[in-house]
Amino acid sequence: MVLRLIRTFDQAEKNIHQYNADLPNSRILQQRLRTHLVWYYSPRYNELAPSKFIGFIGMNGEKYANAEESIFDGGRTEGVLHNYFDVISNEHELYQKLQHQLFNLLRRYNKSTRSNVRLNIPKQKFLQRIQSGRHNPPWAIDELILALDLYFRLSSLPSDENHPEIVSLSKLLNRLPIHPQSSRQEKFRNPNGVYMKLCNFLRLDPSYRGRGLDAGSKLDEVVWKQYVNNREELSAIVEIIRNEYRKVTRPRPQTSDAIRIDEDEEFPEGRIIERLHRAKERSARAARVKKQQVLAKTGALKCEACTFDFQKFYGDYGVGFAECHHIRHLQELRRKSTIKLEDLSIVCANCHRMLHRIRPWITVQQLHTLLKSRKVL
Numbered sequence: 001m002v003l004r005l006i007r008t009f010d011q012a013e014k015n016i017h018q019y020n021a022d023l024p025n026s027r028i029l030q031q032r033l034r035t036h037l038v039w040y041y042s043p044r045y046n047e048l049a050p051s052k053f054i055g056f057i058g059m060n061g062e063k064y065a066n067a068e069e070s071i072f073d074g075g076r077t078e079g080v081l082h083n084y085f086d087v088i089s090n091e092h093e094l095y096q097k098l099q100h101q102l103f104n105l106l107r108r109y110n111k112s113t114r115s116n117v118r119l120n121i122p123k124q125k126f127l128q129r130i131q132s133g134r135h136n137p138p139w140a141i142d143e144l145i146l147a148l149d150l151y152f153r154l155s156s157l158p159s160d161e162n163h164p165e166i167v168s169l170s171k172l173l174n175r176l177p178i179h180p181q182s183s184r185q186e187k188f189r190n191p192n193g194v195y196m197k198l199c200n201f202l203r204l205d206p207s208y209r210g211r212g213l214d215a216g217s218k219l220d221e222v223v224w225k226q227y228v229n230n231r232e233e234l235s236a237i238v239e240i241i242r243n244e245y246r247k248v249t250r251p252r253p254q255t256s257d258a259i260r261i262d263e264d265e266e267f268p269e270g271r272i273i274e275r276l277h278r279a280k281e282r283s284a285r286a287a288r289v290k291k292q293q294v295l296a297k298t299g300a301l302k303c304e305a306c307t308f309d310f311q312k313f314y315g316d317y318g319v320g321f322a323e324c325h326h327i328r329h330l331q332e333l334r335r336k337s338t339i340k341l342e343d344l345s346i347v348c349a350n351c352h353r354m355l356h357r358i359r360p361w362i363t364v365q366q367l368h369t370l371l372k373s374r375k376v377l
Contacts, residue, residue: 003056003063003071009084009126015054016042022061023109029053029061034111038078040085040120041098044130046192048102048119051077085120091210093199094121096159124214136188137179139197142241142272144223146172147194149238151201152231161191170194176241176272177248204228241272248275274356287324290344295320305351305367306376323352327363 006012023029036050053059055077088095098119106113122130139147150169158166173189187193196213197220203212204224227234291301301322302309310318324344345364347355355367362370 003059003067005055005076005080006057009122011057012040012054012081012084013042013044013122015056015059016040016047016049017045018060019049019053020045020047022064026061026065028065030109030111033106033109034114037114037116038118038120039098039102040081041094041122043122043127043192043196046101046187046190048098048105051081055081081120084123084126086123087118087120093157093202093208093210093213095119097161097195100160127214136185136193137183138217139219140178141219141223142176142178143173143189144197144219145227145234145237146241147197148201148223148227149234150194151198152234154198157198157202158195161195166191166194166198172242176245178272237273240276244276245272248272286341286344290324290341291320291322291346293341294346301346303348303351304345304364305347305355306371308348308351310348322346323349325352325355325364 006015019029036052038051039048040051040054041048053064056063088098090099098121099113099117102117102119103113121127146169150165154163154165161167170189170191170193173194179188197216199213200216200220201212201224202208202210203214203216204221205212294301300309300311301320303322310321312318314321323346325347327343327345347364351364351367355362355364358367
């Protein structure tokens with residue numbers, strides 16, 4: 001039998017998956033489990049496999065069992081796998097997880113782990129390719145906020161993804177109405193994915209002595225910088241998401257059962273907070289009564305920030321047209337409350353978007369003062 005060494009990372013990753021598929025039904029693979037010293041990890045499948053199996057093109061359990069054992073030269077396979085994987089030390093943030101995973105794999109077949117095994121993970125460029133591929137949608141702000149909150153609450157990173165808090169967060173992320181069901185793959189936000197995201201935060205934590213897991217997103221850094229010194233606000237946002245997300249889970253006719261929103265308009269606190277806030281602003285009855293109140297008092301619906309008057313500018317087309325901005329923010333969303341007219345302000349669309357965009361939150365009067373200082377009024 002002629003076995004050719006692999007030539008691509010994809011071939012190695014496919015073999016890792018094949019090894020784990022064949023292992024339960026192959027006595028030879030099970031018998032030789034403890035003989036392997038060098039193991040390779042696939043984040044895509046969250047699986048480990050030995051170098052002597054994955055180093056050859058198209059390897060499977062049947063080929064392995066029928067080949068002469070002398071063919072499986074660890075030096076040859078490790079040499080070619082070095083092009084795609086890096087060995088990690090016991091100080092690496094994934095070492096404990098993978099060691100624990102290997103221990104469980106061997107224990108399943110009544111084998112013990114050898115103390116001198118070497119663990120390998122994909123090189124940085126292959127990790128980035130895995131994370132940027134069309135598999136699961138990128139992490140949204142809401143999801144990162146929840147993950148960062150868990151990262152801060154854990155005194156230290158658990159040894160693997162089976163920690164109850166990680167499993168619990170995985171279940172919550174799967175319930176959130178953020179990503180369409182059609183975009184979710186089988187392993188969407190599974191415990192291993194949550195664990196990996198926690199490892200991404202390690203690279204941003206100056207108190208962590210190791211390197212942390214690379215290949216995180218720029219949004220990881222944005223969320224980290226925004227809340228690393230603002231834990232109180234982080235906790236408040238997490239409380240709202242956990243307690244109120246069910247209010248935005250109803251299917252929307254003509255789209256899907258997930259939140260759709262222009263990314264440019266998304267709140268820094270995430271999509272769920274944005275939807276809850278806008279729900280108060282879009283109360284048809286409250287907005288109608290507020291406009292009637294302002295018209296009766298002032299005779300016009302002028303933007304309270306920039307003084308723009310739709311009727312004056314557009315004539316009859318602008319009669320009764322304006323938007324309402326809810327001036328209460330996180331503190332109101334944390335508890336059930338009725339919409340009070342004094343909590344609504346009349347604004348134009350441009351000023352409304354600025355009020356939603358600027359952080360820390362500013363009031364309508366502060367925006368008005370800012371516009372006056374810039375001599376645009």
